[in-house]
Amino acid sequence: MILISLAIGVTWVFGTVLAMLDGRRTYVGLLALGAMGTSLVSGVLLGVRVLQEGTVEFVAGGWPLGLGIALRADVLGVTFAVLSCGVVFVSLLYEVILGIRSRTFPALVLFLNTGLVGIFLTGDMFNFYVFFEIAMTAAYVLTAYREHDYQVRAAFIFAIVNLLGSVIFVIAVAALYHVTGTLDMALAAERVTEAGINPTIVIAVAIFVAFGLKLGLFPFHFWLPAVYVGSHASVAAILSGALANIGSYGLLRFGGYILPEQLAFGAPVLLVLGSASIVYGAHQAVARRSPVEVMAYSAIGQAGYILIAIAIAGPIGFAAGVLYAVVNSLNKTLVFLATGLRGWMVGAAFAIAAFSIAGVPPAVGFLGKLALFRAALSLDSLAGTVTLVALIFLGGALSFVYSFQIYQSVYLKPSPEEGKPSPLAARLLVVVLAALLVGLGLYPEPLLYVSERAGALVAGGP
Amino acid sequence: MRPPAGDGKPLGPENGLTTDVPGGVPEGQTSVMTRAVSRLLLMPTIATAAAILVKGYVEPGDGFSAGVVAALGILMQYLAFGREQAERMLPLRGLGYMAFFGLLLTLVVAFRGPVVGQTLMTQWPLPGDAVIHVGTLEVITAVAFDVGIFLLVLGYGTGVISLIARVVGRAERRSKEENHRDPDEAYGEDMG
Numbered sequence: 001m002i003l004i005s006l007a008i009g010v011t012w013v014f015g016t017v018l019a020m021l022d023g024r025r026t027y028v029g030l031l032a033l034g035a036m037g038t039s040l041v042s043g044v045l046l047g048v049r050v051l052q053e054g055t056v057e058f059v060a061g062g063w064p065l066g067l068g069i070a071l072r073a074d075v076l077g078v079t080f081a082v083l084s085c086g087v088v089f090v091s092l093l094y095e096v097i098l099g100i101r102s103r104t105f106p107a108l109v110l111f112l113n114t115g116l117v118g119i120f121l122t123g124d125m126f127n128f129y130v131f132f133e134i135a136m137t138a139a140y141v142l143t144a145y146r147e148h149d150y151q152v153r154a155a156f157i158f159a160i161v162n163l164l165g166s167v168i169f170v171i172a173v174a175a176l177y178h179v180t181g182t183l184d185m186a187l188a189a190e191r192v193t194e195a196g197i198n199p200t201i202v203i204a205v206a207i208f209v210a211f212g213l214k215l216g217l218f219p220f221h222f223w224l225p226a227v228y229v230g231s232h233a234s235v236a237a238i239l240s241g242a243l244a245n246i247g248s249y250g251l252l253r254f255g256g257y258i259l260p261e262q263l264a265f266g267a268p269v270l271l272v273l274g275s276a277s278i279v280y281g282a283h284q285a286v287a288r289r290s291p292v293e294v295m296a297y298s299a300i301g302q303a304g305y306i307l308i309a310i311a312i313a314g315p316i317g318f319a320a321g322v323l324y325a326v327v328n329s330l331n332k333t334l335v336f337l338a339t340g341l342r343g344w345m346v347g348a349a350f351a352i353a354a355f356s357i358a359g360v361p362p363a364v365g366f367l368g369k370l371a372l373f374r375a376a377l378s379l380d381s382l383a384g385t386v387t388l389v390a391l392i393f394l395g396g397a398l399s400f401v402y403s404f405q406i407y408q409s410v411y412l413k414p415s416p417e418e419g420k421p422s423p424l425a426a427r428l429l430v431v432v433l434a435a436l437l438v439g440l441g442l443y444p445e446p447l448l449y450v451s452e453r454a455g456a457l458v459a460g461g462p
Numbered sequence: 463m464r465p466p467a468g469d470g471k472p473l474g475p476e477n478g479l480t481t482d483v484p485g486g487v488p489e490g491q492t493s494v495m496t497r498a499v500s501r502l503l504l505m506p507t508i509a510t511a512a513a514i515l516v517k518g519y520v521e522p523g524d525g526f527s528a529g530v531v532a533a534l535g536i537l538m539q540y541l542a543f544g545r546e547q548a549e550r551m552l553p554l555r556g557l558g559y560m561a562f563f564g565l566l567l568t569l570v571v572a573f574r575g576p577v578v579g580q581t582l583m584t585q586w587p588l589p590g591d592a593v594i595h596v597g598t599l600e601v602i603t604a605v606a607f608d609v610g611i612f613l614l615v616l617g618y619g620t621g622v623i624s625l626i627a628r629v630v631g632r633a634e635r636r637s638k639e640e641n642h643r644d645p646d647e648a649y650g651e652d653m654g
Contacts, residue, residue, distance in 0.1 A: 001581065016566050016569065061575075
């Protein structure tokens, strides 16, 4: 209990204090790092405990379950919490090394972390929405952390589109409450089966649209490239490495855990949309030249893989979804951080991330693709399996092409190198992250174990 | 819904009812009636807010709605007098910081529980324990929590509007005067 409170609370309190200070000063950045580190360590300790002893939960204020607001750390939530917290920590460290240029940056990052950890560790749907808004509000301001006025336009689009998503989501939560009479996720999952498919399918569609917007899936992707292109490397890493996790987590939690029947009902649609995402994202990415733009379109494609895994469902499908979300988040963090740097070793780190996105062993991306293949093979229909395997292969081949086009044009081309290389510490950070990607690929057991447990949890339902 | 124009009578600067203040509301935008009424309504609004805050434990109301009411009362002054004059009449500078102090207070109360080994947001004193009274007011952490929410809402509401008014006012001044003012001068200490 103290660990859950600490993981959420420490960055909240520090964020509030640091909001009043000038974030450009070094000590503010270091304080923020300390708070983020505490949050991360509590998350990891909590994760260890959850893996060993099962779900940790309590109700705020000591109220009985169903009356009070439950905080619940299960395998799925804690996995995403640790992942997002880690990504935010690394991005903040990166920004501190390079020098923060905005007075609000550290406080915003801490608020964002509070929202993210809160989302993943709450057991209450309305609280989910509240933390979701905390994280998104911080993200709106963070996307405006950029140099040129015209780039603020992208931040504005981001805010409007995501506010729309939030409204749709809160309507869905209200509808779910109307149908089940509870806001507790576990209770809602039990009761929603009695309501029948007819009213709940509409709710499921609304939830899908809300998280699809967040994740940047194919029909809802239009805001994504513009926002990423104008952002700082660290902000882009936070957006695609941490914030996009809300989308995958939300689809897993609400689709797989609370509304499994509706998910099965809508699976063909999700498979089609996921495939469209993969093909569209990859084709757009191949056609682009600037690294950030390529990776932004690639993010749309990668979101498609996660959607397909979730649509396949069952323990294997959900486990693949979790694994792919984790791997994708790590890949994207490394890629975006690397694009912001110059100097030797950065190219190598970028190449590893590119390998990983394309799914080449030994990088960890291979695991994600492998899990997807396994999930596709578990489908009942032969035609479906063949189509999916072909699609995953095609997507992988295309991502191989665009990754190496970029690598070639940015790092191999002998260019009249103007600027001086980035600070060594920042480059080392990127290299450490790259080593982590390869390390997890070489020793995949922990990741596989966690994702299998999480997948079983989602599939098993309450 | 613009209020009718003033009748042009000279107004006494001693009662804060002048219009020819630099950065104030241009003459004719708000009438003396509007200004006088909004000035008169300020204290009742604040008193109502305090009542909502305190009564929230037996009747509908809480820190949030109290904060909204109080913020509306202050925003009315901004509307009637313009930012600069309103801030000269009332101690409004730095009110935006109240949002942070309020949030801190709320968080401290909420996270007191886990620190002393109870669950999150546990009230002190516990139900059934003796309560310390100040007059007829019971001192419980729930009140502190709500005061924090009150400050948060009040500070946020007034702080954000004041900030927007400042930015808009600066843009207006710049376009009007085109003088040697440094455009970035006031960035950086805009909070509150």
